[in-house]
Amino acid sequence: MEDNQALAALEQVLLAARIAHTTGTEAEWTTANPVLLKGEVGFVEGTSPVKFKVGDGTKTWSALSWGQPTTLAQLAADATHRLVTDTQIAGWNNKAEKTPATHAADGLMSAADKTKLDGIAAGANNYQHPATHAASMIAEDATHRFATDAEKAKWNLEYTIEKVATESGFASTYHLKKGGNKVGVSINIPLDQVLRGSSIKTVTTANTPYTGAKVGDKYVEFLFQNNNTPQYLPVQDLVDVYKGDGTYIEVSASNVIQLKYDALKNRLKTDFDAVYDAKGAGTAAAKSALDEFKASTLVIQCTIPGMS
Incomplete structure (x- = not known):
């Protein structure tokens, strides 16, 4: 107890x-x-x-x-518990967050965004040009000018060349027109030395139409492009011997000048028989030549180009 x-x-x-x-x-x-x-x-x-x-x-x-x-x-580190140094912490603090950047907050950006950002020039901004603006915003220079609708309409007028009544002293006359209105002076085509007509005529009045003309003589009248005054050529100037009555040389209505040998050889035969001396020296050879000429019927003719 x-x-x-x-x-x-x-x-x-x-x-x-x-x-x-x-x-x-x-x-x-x-x-x-x-x-x-x-x-x-x-x-x-x-x-x-x-x-x-x-x-x-x-x-x-x-x-x-x-x-x-x-x-x-x-302390001992393991898979889920690690020790870090101040240097490591400072390095991590300088790295960007993994959150993508937005308009409101900082963050990471894609490689494409980075490339685009690096391509922007210094001082550039996100300027957006308006769809329309007044022309007064643009300054003109020596090679760039504005044009009004009235000016453009005037420039777009079509040029034409119109043949008009021929002015005196010219072959033809043309007008340059713009929008139907004449521009500048007339375009006159000068006359040239081109034969525009000819005809064979007979003198009816002495010394008319050229000096020395005899009544009944044939002549050729020429009309040239650059001269309204006719030019005359007597037919007798075309041959050495000419008889105006048409016995030996004839100018036909179709402008053919013809030497009439049949009439000429008969005249020669008559003249020969009147003067022939059978006893004369060399007469046999001369008579033989004339006989051969008399037997021929050769006719020589020519035409003058441009005659009508």
Whole structure:
């Protein structure tokens, strides 16, 4: 009974007892540097979380390790827990966020956007030209001018060349017209030395139409393009011998000048018979030549081009 009472009393004492561990500042522990008993705990005052060391009975305070980690170097990294340095943190802080950039917030951009951005000249802006604007916004220069509708309509008028009544002294006359209205002076084509007509005529009045003309003589009248005054050529000037009555040379209505050898040879025969001397020297040869000429019926004729 007494033993039980003693145990109960001891129990009460132990339950009421409080253990006070040895404490001190870190400087005090470092200075004292005691050897803690095995299992003895020494606490550092003023630390949070509390720093402590557990003695092993042989090592001094400075040789003992802390009872719990007090620096990151004391922790072991694993796949989900890693330690980083200040340099690494600074590097990460300088990297862009992974969020794509928007008009409202910074972020990453695509390679295409980066290329487009680098291609923009310095000082450029997102100017959008209006679909329409006043012509006064554009400055004219020596090679770029504005034109009104009236000017364009005038330029678009068609040029034409029109043949008109021939002006005096010219072969023909033309007018250059624009939009039906004459432009500039008349275009006159000069007359040229082209034969435009001819005819064979007979003199009816002496010395008319040329000096020396005899009544009954034939002449050729020429009309040239560049001269309205007729030019005259007496037919007798075309041959060495001419008889105007048409006995030996005839000018027909079809403008054919014809030498009439039949009439001429008869005249020659008459003249020959009147003067022929059979006893004369060389007469046989002359008579033979004339006889041959008389037997011929050759006719020579020519025409004058351009006559009508």
